[in-house]
Each structure stands twice: as C-alpha cells, then as structure tokens.
Amino acid sequence: MNMMRTDRSNGNSIFKLLSKKKADKADNSLCTYKIRLTDSQKSLMIDCRGCTTGNSGLDDRVCRKNIFQIMIREPMVDRLVLSHLYDRDYEGASLRKLYILAGFIDNLGVFADAYVPAACGNCLSERQEFISAVLETGSHDPIEAYITLIAKVDSGAACHNGEPEQGHVCTNDYIQMLASMSECAGGLGECMDANLSPGEYYTRTIKPYTRPKFSTSRIYTEPPDNAVFLEGYDVKRSGGRAMEISLYSLSDRPESLYFLIPPEYNLRPEELGLLESVRSRLMRHRPNDLNFADPVNSREYFRRRSQQILSEEAGLKDIRLKPDQITVFADILAKYTTGLGILEDVLSDARVTDIYVNAPVDTNPVHVVIEGEECSSNIYLSQDDVDTMISRFRALSGRPFGEANPILDMDLAEYRTRVSCIGNPLSSGGLAYAFRKHAQTPWTLPKLINEGSMTPLAAGLLSFLVDGHSSILIAGGVGAGKTSLLSALLLEVPQKYRILTIEDTPELPLRDLQRLGWKVQGMNTRSAIAGSESEIAPDTALRAALRLGNSTLAIGEVRGPEARMLYEAMQVGTAGNSVLGTIHGASTQTVYERIVGALGVPEQSFRATDAVVVCSNIRISGSMRKKKRLVQVSEVTSGNWDGTSTFFNELMMFDAGNDRIEPTDLLDMGQSELIGRIADRWGVSIDEVLLNIKMRAQIKGMIAEAGRTRPELVEADRVGQANNMFWLLMNELQDEDGGVDLGEVYSRWCGWYEGIVQG
Numbered sequence: 233m234n235m236m237r238t239d240r241s242n243g244n245s246i247f248k249l250l251s252k253k254k255a256d257k258a259d260n261s262l263c264t265y266k267i268r269l270t271d272s273q274k275s276l277m278i279d280c281r282g283c284t285t286g287n288s289g290l291d292d293r294v295c296r297k298n299i300f301q302i303m304i305r306e307p308m309v310d311r312l313v314l315s316h317l318y319d320r321d322y323e324g325a326s327l328r329k330l331y332i333l334a335g336f337i338d339n340l341g342v343f344a345d346a347y348v349p350a351a352c353g354n355c356l357s358e359r360q361e362f363i364s365a366v367l368e369t370g371s372h373d374p375i376e377a378y379i380t381l382i383a384k385v386d387s388g389a390a391c392h393n394g395e396p397e398q399g400h401v402c403t404n405d406y407i408q409m410l411a412s413m414s415e416c417a418g419g420l421g422e423c424m425d426a427n428l429s430p431g432e433y434y435t436r437t438i439k440p441y442t443r444p445k446f447s448t449s450r451i452y453t454e455p456p457d458n459a460v461f462l463e464g465y466d467v468k469r470s471g472g473r474a475m476e477i478s479l480y481s482l483s484d485r486p487e488s489l490y491f492l493i494p495p496e497y498n499l500r501p502e503e504l505g506l507l508e509s510v511r512s513r514l515m516r517h518r519p520n521d522l523n524f525a526d527p528v529n530s531r532e533y534f535r536r537r538s539q540q541i542l543s544e545e546a547g548l549k550d551i552r553l554k555p556d557q558i559t560v561f562a563d564i565l566a567k568y569t570t571g572l573g574i575l576e577d578v579l580s581d582a583r584v585t586d587i588y589v590n591a592p593v594d595t596n597p598v599h600v601v602i603e604g605e606e607c608s609s610n611i612y613l614s615q616d617d618v619d620t621m622i623s624r625f626r627a628l629s630g631r632p633f634g635e636a637n638p639i640l641d642m643d644l645a646e647y648r649t650r651v652s653c654i655g656n657p658l659s660s661g662g663l664a665y666a667f668r669k670h671a672q673t674p675w676t677l678p679k680l681i682n683e684g685s686m687t688p689l690a691a692g693l694l695s696f697l698v699d700g701h702s703s704i705l706i707a708g709g710v711g712a713g714k715t716s717l718l719s720a721l722l723l724e725v726p727q728k729y730r731i732l733t734i735e736d737t738p739e740l741p742l743r744d745l746q747r748l749g750w751k752v753q754g755m756n757t758r759s760a761i762a763g764s765e766s767e768i769a770p771d772t773a774l775r776a777a778l779r780l781g782n783s784t785l786a787i788g789e790v791r792g793p794e795a796r797m798l799y800e801a802m803q804v805g806t807a808g809n810s811v812l813g814t815i816h817g818a819s820t821q822t823v824y825e826r827i828v829g830a831l832g833v834p835e836q837s838f839r840a841t842d843a844v845v846v847c848s849n850i851r852i853s854g855s856m857r858k859k860k861r862l863v864q865v866s867e868v869t870s871g872n873w874d875g876t877s878t879f880f881n882e883l884m885m886f887d888a889g890n891d892r893i894e895p896t897d898l899l900d901m902g903q904s905e906l907i908g909r910i911a912d913r914w915g916v917s918i919d920e921v922l923l924n925i926k927m928r929a930q931i932k933g934m935i936a937e938a939g940r941t942r943p944e945l946v947e948a949d950r951v952g953q954a955n956n957m958f959w960l961l962m963n964e965l966q967d968e969d970g971g972v973d974l975g976e977v978y979s980r981w982c983g984w985y986e987g988i989v990q991g
Contacts (some may be wrong), residue, residue: 234947239312252783255327272617272661275709278302280316290316290434295776297372303334310811311594311668317504318497320440321450323595332420333374333916339416340370340377350406359389359406366413372440372647375430378421381414440483441612444496446511448614449574454489455610467581468494469563475577479607489582490607492598494577496564506551507561514569529557531570531646538562538569571645573617578609579647579669586711587820591661593618601711604849604858622653631759631767641759643738648672650737670710674741674948675720680690681936682946684864685713685847685897688936690884690893693865696921697843698724700910703802705790707817708847713860715739717847718786723952725784726959727751729809732777734770748952753780770794774801787813795831797808802840820844820866820880841868842906844880862893867906881905903922915970926977931958934982938989945989955983 238460245389268275278299280289290296303312312322312330338559344367350356358705362384370377389410428436441450455461459480480489497505514534536844539562548554553561567576578587578600586601599613622640624635629642631734638658643650648670655663677691686694697704698721704722708714719740724892725731730751733740758767777785778801790798790813818824823844827833846864851857863886869879883899883906886892898904902918911921935954941944961977 260724260754261294262301263397265302265306267309270594271613273310273594274308275313276306276310277313277315278315279651280346283477289316289320289439290787291431293372296434296853300334300337300371300374303330304338305333306776307331314440315445317445317501319443319445319447319450321443322438322440326438326440329423332423334419336374336378336417336420337370340367340413342416343367343409344415346409347403349409355402355406361415373430374417374420375424376435377412379430380418381410382421382688385414389844402923442497444499445508446568447496447573448616450491450614451494451497451574452610453497453523454494455480456482459491459832462488467577469580477581479602480610488605488607490609491517492574492577492609492611495560496572502549502551503561504541506549507565507866509545509549509983510538510561511565511568513541513545514538514565519882521844534569535562535566538565544783564881572621573612574611575612575617575667576647577619578611579649579667582672584669586666588667589613589618589663589665591659591664593663604860615662621665622655624664625651625653639759641737646739650739658919670739670741671716671719674744674949676680676722676723676946676948678936678939678946678951679931680713680717680720680862682939684862684891685717685860687892687894688929688933689925690862690865690896691932692927693883693924694721694845694898694927695724695928695932696910697906698812699726700913701784702910703811703840704813704843704845704905705823706812706814706839706845706847707820707823709816712847712849712862714847714863715788716860717845717862718788718812718814722750722752722784722786722957723948725750725809727952727956730781730783731786732780732783733786734773734777735787736770740786744948748949750952753783771797774798782809784809785811785813787811789813790815790827791831793831796833796837799833799837799840800828803837808937818847818848819846821866824879836878838869841870842909843867843883848886850886850888850891852888854914859891861891865893867886867904870905873986920974923974927974928958931981931985932979938985942989950988952987954981954988958979 257429262542264279266277266279268277282293287667290299298386299312303309310323310327312327314320314322316983318788320986343363343585348356348359348363350359367375369380385407388947389406391561401629423437424433425437438456439452442453443450455478460483462479463479464476464478467477475495475736476493478491478493480491496504496850514537539558542553542558542565545551567573571916572579575589575598578598581602583602584600584601587634588599588601589870590596590599592615593613594615596612598609600607600609600716609950620672621634625640625642625644628644629638629640631640631642632657633653635656640653641650644667650670652666652668652670654661677686679694680686681688683721694704700710706714706717721730722740722745727749731745732755733742734755734757736756736757736759738756740754742752745752755773756768757770757773770792772799774787774794777783794983798811811904815826817826823846824838828835828838829839844864845862846860846866848863850861850863852859862884864882865884866880866882873971881898881904882896883896883904886891887894899907902922907921907925908918911918914921931954935946935972944950958977958981961980962972965980967974
C-alpha cells in the first residue's frame, strides 16, 4: 500500500490538531490517537500512556494489533508516533513496512466470510479452522500469518475424499485460495529477512527515531547497517553529565555520520516519569519578575527551581536521588525549558565548528562540521523546535524576522556561536539555520601554527606587519578562518595602543582581550542583509570611529558603501595606526576587483592597502576533509598602475605538495616594497628588519612547540604575556641612537621563556 503526501501550506506553520478516538462503540479496545498536520507532514500520534499490558510498541502483540487497526483507518500519514515515556517515531522505509503489514491485515479481512473450497466435511472443517487461525494470527502478527500461508501453499493440502478426481479439484482450488491470501501481502516478501524471526523483524528492521516525552526532536538510537565505527568519545556537559559521541564512516557514500546519544535517552522509566512531572510544573510556573530575555539569568533560575521541585517530586514518588543525579536532572530540565534542547548538546562538543539545519527540518538530519569534515547525524529537529528557536532569537536580537524580513543574523553569546536563519519566502520548505561556533578561547598565532594553518615564518611576518602599522585585508571564503586570523592578529597589537572594532554580528573576543589588558572598544552595526532601521549603519559607525582618536581599526567585514570612506581615511592618514579587516575573496585579484569594481573605491585609493592575506579551505591530496590554511601573503605595489602591470607582489605562497606556505624569493632576498617602507619609517636597514622577522618567527615557533605538550602555553593569556615581554625587552635594550641589539633581545627573551616553560 503506497503512502501519499498531501500539500498543506498554511503560511504561518500553525498546527491543527484533529483528535480521533473511537469511530464507534464496537472498537472500544483501540488506543486514543490524533492526527497532527504541519506544513510538511501529516503525523499519526497514538497515545500509549494508558497501555495496561506492561509494554507498548511493536514488540507487544496487543499493542501491535491496535497500531495496525488505527493505521488501516488512517492510510495516508507521513509519520507514526507511539507516545509514552519515550516517544517512538516511524517514518520513511520503516513506516512503509508498517503500512505493508497493515494493508495485508486489511486485505485478509476479505477472506473472513469467503467460500472455502472443500469436497467433504472433514476437509471443510479443517480448512475453515486453518483460515480462521491465519486471520486471528494476522490481526496481531501478519509476519507469522504470511509465513504460515506460504508454508501451506508450498507443502500442499491433502483431501480426505477417496475419489482422486474430486480430490484433485478440491485441493487445487483450496491452494489457489491460500495463494491469493498470501498475495495480499504486497511487497512483504521482498523486504523480509529469512534469518530473522517474526518478533525480530518488528524490532530490528522497523527502526524508529526515539526521544523522551519532553523532547520534540528525535534521534536514531542505533547506527544504520551501512555504518562502520571510526571512534568514540565523551563530552562533558554542565551538571556533570556525559554524552556519548561516536563517529562512523558510511560504506555506500563518501560521508561520515556523527552519532550522539544524550544521557536522557538512557534513563529508567521512573526517572523519565519524574522529569516529565517536574517539567510540567516548571512550565506552569512563570514568575512575573524574571527577565526571560536574559538567557543566562533565566537558565540559572530554572536550574535552581528544578532542583527544588525534583526533591519534592522524588519524595512523592518514593524515588531516591543522589545529589549528583539531582544536578544532572536539573541541567537536563534547563536544557529543555530555556535552552536549545538537543542542539545545545551538539554545541557543547568542542570538536564541532559548524551546524547546519536544512528545511524542511523534520525530514532532513542535522549536519555538523567536525574538524573540517561535514557529517550527517542521527538528529532530526522538529518544527516545534525551530519555531521556538526563531521566536527566542528574534526577541534576543531585537531584529525583525518574518515574510517581509526573512533573514536573521545574530550572535549567541551564551553559546559563543553565530547563528544565521532564513525563512519563507526566501527558504524553500520553511526555516533553516546555520550555527558557526566561535573558539572557546581566542585564537593566537602559535595556536594556528599547531593547527597547521601557517608556518612560524608566516606568523613572524604577520606579527611584524601588524607591529609596523600596516593596513591588512584578510581574504577568503566562508569558513576559511578569516575571523580566527583577525582575532589572533589583535594580540600582536602592543597593549599601549587602543583597538576599535566594527562588526555587524559580534564575533571577535573583545571581552577576553579586555580581560587580558588590551584597550578594546567594540562597535556594533546594522546587519548588511537584514538589519533593523534602529541599528547604526556601518558607515556611520566608521565615521564615529575615525573621530575617536588614534587607534588600530579592526573591521569585521569590509563589504558595503563604508569601504569608500574607509579608504579615503586610510589614504589621508586619518584611519589611525593601522587597519585590519576581513573580506570575502578567493585571491588577491578577487579582492582588488571587488573593492575597486563592486564597492566603488578608486583604484589609486586601493594603494592604501599594504598587504592582502588569503585564507582557504584546502582539500589535501583531493581528500574530502578540508583544512584551513594560509595560502597567500601579498603586498600591494606602489608602482605605475596603468592596467598593464600587476598590482601585487607575492611574499609567501602555499605549496600544496608540502602542505605549507613558503616564502618567495622576493621575501628571502629582502626586496619587498612593504618591508622596505617599514624599515624606512623605523630608521633601520633591510637586514635588521629581516632579522626582526626571523626572530619573531623563532619566538612563535618556540611557543608553538611548547604548546604541543602544554596546550595552555598557546592560549591568549600566555601568548599575550610573551608578546608583552618581547615589547618590554625591545624598549629596554634600545641604545642612545634608538638602535636595538636583536640578538640580545632574543637571548633575554629565550631565557625568560625557558623559566615560564619549566615553571
């Protein structure tokens, strides 16, 4: 029996609940059920909470019988939900198998009063008893009924009449009737496994998504048959609870599977019942004086309130809970009341960098990016989940979202994550999300070295350029590491200088930099694609920044009309010490064409850019896994720009064979225009500047090497401390003429750092 999908677009994703109990008094044994309609699905929801058999689901014959009878009444749904302490969702191939079984039962009913071919009384009674037994078995176990029919057809049927001719006709007609009954099974025979018993078929080939009652999202609790285990690890959540994470490769396609089992999926029935009771009380209790717009405050309130109610409910239910259990249960309840539900668990995995939720969400799995590789997952969000999330995000951001403004871009400070959402009419199929996690701690150049993104020499060169007040554009595609590199370069700005940042969605670690002593002032602007009119336009923010005094200016992304104003300020020297910014572009030439062609910056003004640094996602040796790499460091030339000569000189270029960025002859031979200009401003020779770069490279490499065994040494606080000591020594060891003995600086710094490492 084929499933049919109907189109029901209601525009606002408003759910219609159509309760259906018993069609007539004769069917009072059927469970209560209802039909739920959404934009993309029709769900049949059977209430199993009142089951008196001690069990519920396909592994119980009474429950199976009820399920099949209800499915016969509702032959066209996209999802079947068995609702108990755990909700089990059947859809796709599993639901199709259930409908084949239900259709077989329905078709067998035609033979209940059918004429049974028989030539004598003995044959008739025996055959009637057999068919009645098949019909009775089929009502609750159609697999067993089908197997019994096939076996009977194959073995034949003896006739008790002694006359051969009459016996022959009698037997053939009866066997033909049994064959007709077995043919009612449709495609059942094709999807059966001869190695499984009927009971095993229901539980091992018809797999549901499982979820606790209080969660509307669902997951597969068992990996698919085509999954090959790669590795497993645990992720610790707040409250002390641990999540099981497994990674699988898939044998039939070049994709990996991210497999997560939250701790609430392993709770005992009495514990699930306790959590559901507490959650019901929490949802009824909404204090008037609580600021729900503050996610941290509301989460802490509900966590504490959950602990109180858990103790009360556990006493009423005579359940003994240990203190650590109360802590874990309270955190689970906070996750499902004021948190992001199961998505919050994925965000807590430090190895996950991005999360994608495609529309329609209830039919597409959540995708995650883990260490550069995009993986499918065993997680499916519900329409309820995504609707609740967008309402919350809209309230937190203060930005409009709806059919007139179907794009929302914001930062979730609580989860250190940037979220982008699109909806109707832009998104086909409803709401879709992209979550991009910020680093838990600020990026540093030594940390990027250890990640393989750059070499110590590249780190030393970039540190030198920032210290030399260069204006640097960091280019690259989406997720190439532009913001990570910009964040790391801010630590290379001496603490004596102030930093002003301009971002439409906060991503730079300003609080961390301030805590470490950097003078940072952040400025938030209107989103470029879906901002509110009440927010400050980027060009207005830039104009204000230029009037706030001499500072290093860091721009989250150069992409709008403010670029022209920025370059005018850079050209006349009013943009401060230096300008650091990110821009989308795959190469230096792409950056030039975008700024001059698309953003309207005059070609001569573009010369105010000192260097363009390009980041990229590289597929090493053509593999599916992507690695973030620094692939190009170029200086902007000051020569004759007549359209016939190049605008850039390459200082470093990526060597794919060695998987590293290498210096060009221009850098090795000291013929860089930019390095020469900085040498002139500092009043030193080219050789001294090259030695300065080499010294910085050795220092960054030394820190990175120490961080391989002691990771805390490449974190922002320790790297900031090392940078401060470098600048202190540079000032301390200046002679009367302003010169610095770089060898002495390096020797003194190494001695100091050896004490740090050993201490």
